[in-house]
Amino acid sequence: MNICVFLSAADLDDRYTRPAREFAKLLGKGGHTLVWGGSDVGLMKVVADGVQEAGGRLVGVSVGFLAAKARKGADEMVVARDLAERKKLLLEKSDAVVIMVGGTGTLDEATEILELKKHGHTDKPVVLLNTAGFYDGLKEQFRRMEDEGFLPRPLTDLVFFAEEPVGALAYLEESQGVA
Numbered sequence: 001m002n003i004c005v006f007l008s009a010a011d012l013d014d015r016y017t018r019p020a021r022e023f024a025k026l027l028g029k030g031g032h033t034l035v036w037g038g039s040d041v042g043l044m045k046v047v048a049d050g051v052q053e054a055g056g057r058l059v060g061v062s063v064g065f066l067a068a069k070a071r072k073g074a075d076e077m078v079v080a081r082d083l084a085e086r087k088k089l090l091l092e093k094s095d096a097v098v099i100m101v102g103g104t105g106t107l108d109e110a111t112e113i114l115e116l117k118k119h120g121h122t123d124k125p126v127v128l129l130n131t132a133g134f135y136d137g138l139k140e141q142f143r144r145m146e147d148e149g150f151l152p153r154p155l156t157d158l159v160f161f162a163e164e165p166v167g168a169l170a171y172l173e174e175s176q177g178v179a
Helices: 014-029 043-051 063-070 083-092 104-118 134-147 165-175
Strands: 002-006 033-036 055-063 076-081 096-099 128-129 160-162
Touching: 002 083, 002 104, 014 033, 014 043, 014 165, 033 043, 043 055, 055 063, 055 083, 063 076, 076 083, 083 104, 096 104, 096 165, 104 128, 128 165, 160 165
Parallel strands: 002 033, 002 096, 033 055, 055 076, 096 128, 128 160
Antiparallel strands: none
């Protein structure tokens, strides 16, 4: 499976890097391909390192203004013109999406895939990996949107919330019929 991971390029402490490394190892050992923003810094580097060390493939989609931070030695690296094209290419190259901890860029990517899914423009499984409760507030906001009629589809049709890396990958593999 080609699994797109939206996540931070910031250097983060162990409560975020350890689960990210664990997910990366599971992804690589499972023979999957990481599709990610292409950066070789911060949490993006941690995940790319883990996938590659465990035998998985790397498909990066960088963007012009970040190309200097792109990972050398990825199996494939594309440089998009802008962030909109980058998101489009990331989604085109993937079978599923995992949202890990991140800032405004990650939130932008997350809401775009959920909006596409809400309107039936994609049926890719989406997992929000809620490491260390990072997305508890967002999870609550999504539930409120559902409860108050802002979502035309059940929240469970849009996103699966996983608290641990093993649960995230298990959900994706099950949803795609991969054993």
